[in-house]
Amino acid sequence: MxxxxxxxxxxxxxxxxxxxxxxxxxxxxxxxxxxxxxxxxxxxxxxxxxxxxxxxxxxxxxxxxxxxxxxGEPVQYITGEAAFRLLELAVTESVLIPRPETEILVEAALSFLSERAEPRVLDPGCGSGAIGISIACEHEPARVTVTDIDPHALRVAHSNAERCHALDRMRFICGDLFEPLGEPARFDAIVCNPPYVRTADLAGLDEEVRDFEPHLALDGGEDGLAFYRRIAAPASLLLEADGGLFLEVGGGQADSVSGLLEQSGKYEGIEVLADLASVPRVVCGRRRTGLE
Ligand SMILES: C[S@@+](CC[C@H](N)C(=O)[O-])C[C@H]1O[C@@H](n2cnc3c(N)ncnc32)[C@H](O)[C@@H]1O
CATH class of the missing domain: 1.10.8 (Helicase, Ruva Protein; domain 3)
Known part of the structure; x- marks a missing residue:
């Protein structure tokens, strides 16, 4: 009363x-x-x-x-909105709240793509669509494919693309990582923020994350690197000859992920970029020249 x-x-x-x-x-x-x-x-x-x-x-x-x-519920889930780069995105409990660190990943990919007339870009595990929609909006000629294993997340990404007037330049596919893409699918850049928390660490996350964000978006397997292992070599088969792979990594994972790209033998010019807090946050590399 x-x-x-x-x-x-x-x-x-x-x-x-x-x-x-x-x-x-x-x-x-x-x-x-x-x-x-x-x-x-x-x-x-x-x-x-x-x-x-x-x-x-x-x-x-x-x-x-x-x-x-x-x-403990994050503000973004209560209001249903999250800011990311130039966008105001809808978020539901099915998608990770896009993080400021991921803006660095997008920045690196946009700079790589800047000279390309109509690049094709893949954002696997798109969640709210933050990465793919930002690229479609900030490099307008880009054609962006986004995937997610969770159909609810993919629906959120689709409605965000509509809201951001990027729908006509985007494709939405539901399924496991690269599996649903079919052949041939060649991209100028693959830009991915996969789940990267160690399974055993999930219980100790801040309650705002642990109790409200989807574990499907967080759980990176026993050592947190399961997705990077699944991505490293297969991604090279999906890249154009001069294409680039851009991966967000968790704190302390940059060396291991760079190592995985090195060991695959599929990349050159492997680099690590730090976020605004000086934490190594993005690992990227170009498809090695001369690969089949
Ligand atoms: C860390 S979140 C990133 C979301 C968004 N790209 C971002 O940066 O805010 C990882 C996303 O991958 C999706 N995912 C988890 N396992 C997957 C799989 N096997 N194949 C495709 N997507 C998957 C989750 O549903 C989640 O949306």
Whole structure:
């Protein structure tokens, strides 16, 4: 029962206070994101309406969002939206929340593709579609194929592509890694952020990740490298003669993944790129010249 009128600014203060008491980072920003979603307005528009009195129904929706956040649910799942590079993407519990680290992976691939007129790109394990849709939007001539083993995730990627006006340049395929692609499928770049958490480490992840993000998107097998092993050699068969493979890796995995590309004998110019926190985050290499 709500027994008084609430000013927008007071509600923001109340929620920020709850978040601060739980030591949640950027509590005020999180409160603003939740309130703008509850009211169906842009966050910046909150600033024009600090004195507005909210209806009891609006207060209830917002407080429901705040309760979910206090129970550990990430803001992005509550609002249903996540920012990635230039895009505002829909996210559901079927997809990983796209991470800032992955923006580095996209940056590396875009720079590699910049001189190519109409490159073909593959994003296996697309989740929300963050990687593939960004490439389709930021290098418009690109033709992008995305795959995911989870049909629900693929549906999210499809609706995000529609929302970002990239649908006409994209293809969506459900299945296990490269299996559903068929022949011939030659790409200028394969850009992939596979699951890379060790199975035994899943239980010890932050609860926001462990309890809310899909384990299918996280579980990288016994040593976290299962997908890199499955990708290293077969990806070279899908690349054009001068194509490139771009892989996001977990903290501490860059040497092992570079080693896998080296050992496959299929790549040259193997490089490791660091993210903004100086953590080696992307391993990339060009298809070795002279391969069949
Ligand atoms: C780490 S998430 C990356 C999602 C998205 N590309 C991103 O960077 O935000 C890995 C994705 O791979 C998908 N996946 C897991 N196993 C797969 C498989 N065997 N074949 C294809 N996709 C798979 C998951 O459903 C999940 O969407």
């Amino acid at each position: 709500i027994d008084r009128s609430w000013k927008l600014l007071d509600l923001l203060g109340e929620a920020s206070g709850f978040f601060a008491s739980r030591e949640l980072e950027n509590g005020r920003l999180q409160a603003e994101l939740l309130l703008s979603a509850a009211l169906g307005i842009r966050r910046l528009d909150l600033y024009l309406q600090f004195d507005k009195l909210l209806t009891p129904a609006e207060v209830e929706v917002f407080r429901g969002f705040v309760r979910r956040r206090l129970e």
